[in-house]
Amino acid sequence: QVQLQESGPGLVKPSQTLSLTCSVSGGSITTDHFYWGWIRQPPGKGLEWMGAIAYSGATYYSPSLKSRTSISRDTSKNQFTLQLSSVTPEDTAVYYCATQESHHGSYVVVADPRRYNYLGQGTHVTVSS
Numbered sequence: 001q002v003q004l005q006e007s008g009p010g011l012v013k014p015s016q017t018l019s020l021t022c023s024v025s026g027g028s029i030t031t032d033h034f035y036w037g038w039i040r041q042p043p044g045k046g047l048e049w050m051g052a053i054a055y056s057g058a059t060y061y062s063p064s065l066k067s068r069t070s071i072s073r074d075t076s077k078n079q080f081t082l083q084l085s086s087v088t089p090e091d092t093a094v095y096y097c098a099t100q101e102s103h104h105g106s107y108v109v110v111a112d113p114r115r116y117n118y119l120g121q122g123t124h125v126t127v128s129s
Contacts, residue, residue: 002027004097004120011126012091018084018125022097029078030055033103038071038082039113040093041122047113048093053080060110087127094122 008020022036029036037052051061053071061069065084073080084091098116102109109115 002099002118004099004118006095006097006120006123008095008123008125010124011128012087013129014088014127015086018082018087018091018127020082020095020097020123020125022080022082022120024078024080024099027099028075029053029073029080030075033105034099034101035060035105035110036073036080037098037100037110037113037116039096039098039116039119041096042090042093049111049113050082050084052110054105054110060107062111089127091127092125094124096120096122 003025005023006020012018032055034055035052038050040048050065051069051071053059053073059071068085070083096119098119100116
């Protein structure tokens, strides 16, 4: 069974870049038809899909975050990384890395947080000076 674990700072100052890494075990991030995503949940709000990287290396981003988000991967370490630039207190949230298997691969499917059936435990990130 695939397992995911987020790592990164719990506190980031406004205007800085947030960087989180997801370490994957029990499966390879290059396995066909798997999509590796980042999802966040601000306090008192629902899940927000941020973006994903496919088994092929293709990337998908939420339109609302695209200008500030970058997702990359290190296949040698079986990890993928989120970078969110110019953070503000509104970026305070629990951040999850997650994965889903899809043979369709359409943006609508990849961007639906409900389709990610394996999630990490989540890491809380606070943006504050």
